[in-house]
Amino acid sequence: MAVNLLDFDADGLTAWFAQQGEKPFRARQVLRWMHQSGEGDFNAMTDIAKSLREKLLTEAVVTPPPVISDKLSDDGTRKFLFDVGNGNAVETVFIPEDDRGTLCVSSQAGCALECAFCSTGRQGFNRNLSTAEIIGQLWQANRALGRVAGGERIISNVVLMGMGEPLANFDNLIPALRLMLDDHAYGLSRRRVTVSTSGIVPAMDRLAEACPVALAVSLHAPTDGLRDKLVPINRKYPLAELMAACQRYLHHAPRDFITFEYVMLDGVNDRDEDARALLHLVRDVPCKFNLIPFNPFPDSGFRRSPADRVRRFATHLIEGGIVTTTRKTRGDDIDAACGQLAGKVLDKSRRVIRAVAGKPTATELHS
Secondary structure (H helix, E strand, C coil), rough: CCCHHCCHHHHHHHHHHHCCCHHHHHHHHHHHHHHCCCCCCHHHCCCCCHHHHHHHHHHHEEECCCCCEEEEEECEEEEEEEECCCCCCEEEEEECCCCEEECCCEEECCCCCCCCHHHHHHHHHEECCCHHHHHHHHHHHHHHHCCCCCCECCCCCCEECCCHHHHHHHHHHHHHHHHCCCCCCCCCCHEEEEEEECCHHHHHHHHHCCCCCEEEEEECCHHHHHHHHCCCCHHHCCHHHHHHHHHHHHHHHHHCCEEEEEEEEECCCCCHHHHHHHHHCCCCCCCEEEEECCCCCCCCCCEEHHHHHHHHHHHHHHCCEEEEEEEECCCCCHCCCCCCCCCCCCCCCCCCCCHHHHHHHHHHHHH
């Protein structure tokens, strides 16, 4: 069976070429062709010996996940739907801004963490994506978007904030991250690659050692009682452990702060006392907050916090000395906004999804 070369970072590709009796520089050549030039045809790799090209044609492939659909929002946001086989599809979103172009990449087909306000979590979980399926989203998006006039790629930042929990797919995530950083591949700086996690503490420590990039933590609540209900992984790794892991991560991180993501849910986590509790919680963690207006999806059971409430909440944090931004809602007309990514997942988890009618009220969430 042919080997998909998109599954290899530089070390893996060098080792595979060594098994073929080839020198390490051949791996670097192919790496540049695949990732810098977006080339998947070995015959087009013209500086490689013909004999090696012929060998590659029989032993290897460059196979990213196929594009099922490509939708463009009125605000320029672009959402790709990728086929990852067996009836599963994942979504990837490109967000253009004045000073950067950010690609939001998925790491799993579905998600097993069941965060209460997330449409991906509602779908269930099928499987981890392979390294080729993770990096293949960037590979395909680069080809679709092209380059600016000066030759630079339009995608300048990558965030692992799409479908799935990246750190629950650690072994396939790390080679993909290394490709993003490799000067022979995408050449992004560690500050321009961000992994978002709901708080899998042991994997945060492993990431710090293996490939420290910028870290975003999906926080969403200031107390264990509330976070247990909104982000169930908190029952395993409560806030005290999570804050300690954030402090440890900063010894390795390319930025001197952790970004805390906080979705604003009307009457649930957006009160003045919630803001005060957050300030107390993060008092020892250099950080910034990114407040995210909740993006509704059918039968979510939650409402978006009013704009004046979001502003008041942000003001509390800013006055407490925390850099705080409010994320602009982008791509919601094509269901590409934060929390709306759903794709298509054949759920293998066999869990029982609670009926919306049985969802707790805001009062019950705080009880």
